[in-house]
Amino acid sequence: MNGAQALIRTFVDAGVDVCFANPGTSEMHFVAALDDVPEMRAVLTLFEGVATGAADGYARMTGRPAATLLHLGPGMGNGLANLHNARRGRAPMVNVVGDHARSHKRLDAPLESDIDAVAGTFSSWVRRSLSPADVAADAVDAVAAVGSGGIATLVLPADVSWEDGAEPAAPRSVRPAPQVAPSVVEGVAAVLGGDEPVVLLLGGDAVSEDGLLAAGQITAGTGARLMTETFPARTARGAGLPDVTRLPYPPEMAIAALAGTRHLVLAGATAPVHFFGYPGVPGHPVPEDCTVHLLSEPGEDGVAALRALAGLAAPDAEPVLIEASRPELPTGELTPRTMAAVIGALLPERAIVVDEALTSGVGLMELTSGAPRHDWLALTGGAIGDGLPMALGAAVACPDRPVIGIQADGSAMYTISALWSHAREQADITTIICDNGSYAILQHELSRVGAANDGERAATLLDLGGPGLDFVSIAQGMGVPATRATTAEELADQLRTALAEPGPHLIDAVLRS
């Protein structure tokens, strides 16, 4: 068999059986080989950022890597922003980047660029396959290298794909996450046993259901406060889980949230820093007299560490769990808050919420906290344009669960062609566009950085009007049924309808601020 056939067979045998693809000429043998290995599901995207964002969403929901298929350096470049988000969220992913045939490489053809240098900036593992005989072993190494978190990038020359002489290779078992040493847990237990104010900050695997329940037991038994990092990759939420608030995004609010804390215990999270530096503001919200304790690093087994800690520090405590509750269905004006209330009132059980609402997300966490159990995917790396692709990946990962994308309008435009893939796959995704006609977050940021913001030309650059974006028309043009809501009642009606029908929908929620 040729290299492409061996590669795909090896991926499938290693459990990588979904590939988000935007192929070009150098990937044609990979494409042809899909007919030889029908267990590999290939999902076509019209832009590589959709492929990489979808692989991120898939990984968050399954814990396993999907493959992406990207076309040389420019194709990888188009995928880079969402590769950044995936890296920041520690999603596992295996990229296959097609390249020129080995004999063609030195000719500096028009599509030649330094793939390896760029790949090195987001990958935890990079390799260039050098012969068909190697490619299966390379694939095994790639999958093993990412385990449950990290990005492997395999550069695949076209002739390594098309030449014969390849054979599949057997997968290696994935190493379980490293365990935290008992002495670390004992040290943190001692801190929790003291009199000083403690915040337990969760991220990564610690915001799973099991992590939250153990953390809730700890806080119930010790009086520590519970918080998650600002943008966890995937958070288990809803009635029956402990109440947990996020560390706020705005620096002044994050500083206030941690004020008075003397001990900050990190489980699956890194020490918090502000998203950006601002004039005259310290770079992070941790008080000067606060000691930071690392219970588990991202990638370690944080759930086991939390359980061990609960056993030491709060053996008999019961976590306080959120009771089922939903907001009343609001009426009248559609604002970020009434939008959040509609979503909280109607959120289905086992929903996957993809949150790229940004400034329009005010009230969203609060008004959905008592909804039935659901999972919440956030923008981990700050590279906007992750929402629509991530929803695709989550829907492919979990075809029996409804996906709801809450999507800022400006951000939606970076990867808008994802809607076509929503339609193509008939994915059960309802996208709610938070349509405020502006880069509202930048209007906030313009004043937050202390820049003079009374200038007309600056304001124009943050305004998405002139012309307004008609998301209904855009979505319909890509095959996604779409409606427009201008009141809370309309949003509720349209959301109910969309959730009741399988397949993709888009609701353009025209918001007043």
Add this chain to the structure above:
Amino acid sequence: MNGAQALIRTFVDAGVDVCFANPGTSEMHFVAALDDVPEMRAVLTLFEGVATGAADGYARMTGRPAATLLHLGPGMGNGLANLHNARRGRAPMVNVVGDHARSHKRLDAPLESDIDAVAGTFSSWVRRSLSPADVAADAVDAVAAVGSGGIATLVLPADVSWEDGAEPAAPRSVRPAPQVAPSVVEGVAAVLGGDEPVVLLLGGDAVSEDGLLAAGQITAGTGARLMTETFPARTARGAGLPDVTRLPYPPEMAIAALAGTRHLVLAGATAPVHFFGYPGVPGHPVPEDCTVHLLSEPGEDGVAALRALAGLAAPDAEPVLIEASRPELPTGELTPRTMAAVIGALLPERAIVVDEALTSGVGLMELTSGAPRHDWLALTGGAIGDGLPMALGAAVACPDRPVIGIQADGSAMYTISALWSHAREQADITTIICDNGSYAILQHELSRVGAANDGERAATLLDLGGPGLDFVSIAQGMGVPATRATTAEELADQLRTALAEPGPHLIDAVLRS
């Protein structure tokens, strides 16, 4: 003044007075400073690939760099594919990539990534501004470094932008292109004076009006054949210029075009290589017994070299010029060829044609060759999704000239939000979508690489149906008036109307193959 103000003032003084921008938080002081330096025109794009592609188009039409404003590593990543095209076409460009404040850099905030490593892969000049006192001198160096070709990337930490203590700096004069040594010209003249078959292959500045006229004189006087590289950045075309054919894209056709050539003289072009390597095909079309002579390298003064060569090798010859002629307006079925005939029949004088037609471009060069004088911009680096952005940049550069984008459907989707900027700027751009509902080029390539192409799953991955893309709806959703043409008559009517009205239009040309 602060760093941002000094930077923009310095750019403007150096002749860089257009900025294609997609800003974020770290660029807010740059945005605010636009109100202090009103000579800088800022053009908002909704995706960074639109900004970089527009800067490419602007540079091709003016010979001068535009600035881009990009948001950290992910924003630069989104711009990378069209930066690749610009690099391959030697367009001058100055990128400003905002970064975290210096104090924030070491905190590994969520948007942190290795900007410098990625920038190094496409830039001919990279620098990180380290203080407000430096930023103006950095800007001067950036503009001077690119001259008339090359990409400078200035990484601008947010606090270098916002801190005071900066002053504008005076521009340096741009160095003229290096001259080719007389001995080189004499050597080529001797080759042309011999009996063996010669092809004169033009690229870069040699496909300008002056370059073509000098080359036409040479070929008229010596019997050498005239050809251009496959995808020149900007070609002067139309009645009154010498006839010149492009070296074909398909390897077998390129090999046939150069068969029998004993001397290949390069003016502004590099020795041709095939776009991709294919099984069993040599990597380039130059015959084994052909000697390659370099008259002028890209970046050297090829026009002066051609004129000197004409003076030596063909002092009394007159170039053969194309007479004005247009195809008849076709009727009936809309095919790539009848589409080309409609365009040839109606192409206005001084039009700028942005050609990303790919497989639908069959007949386009032939049927427009006798049209009134126009310029033709091609996809230089093979990274698709350059057309819609490049049209924006060309229209900003030349507001008094009509821009016609001939745009493959699959490629259009990579940077589709460019249409919104077309509308926002009320740019005089008519986009004709070559709507064949497929990645037709990949269907060709699948068979060209010798991959088995009878598999259903492979075919599905190259098919853009299910659902079909409705470009009329998509364009209208972004504020661009749009119509659909299904016959040659409809296309002619709609193109006439679009050309008669100022501002952007889109015509979805539904093609039968």
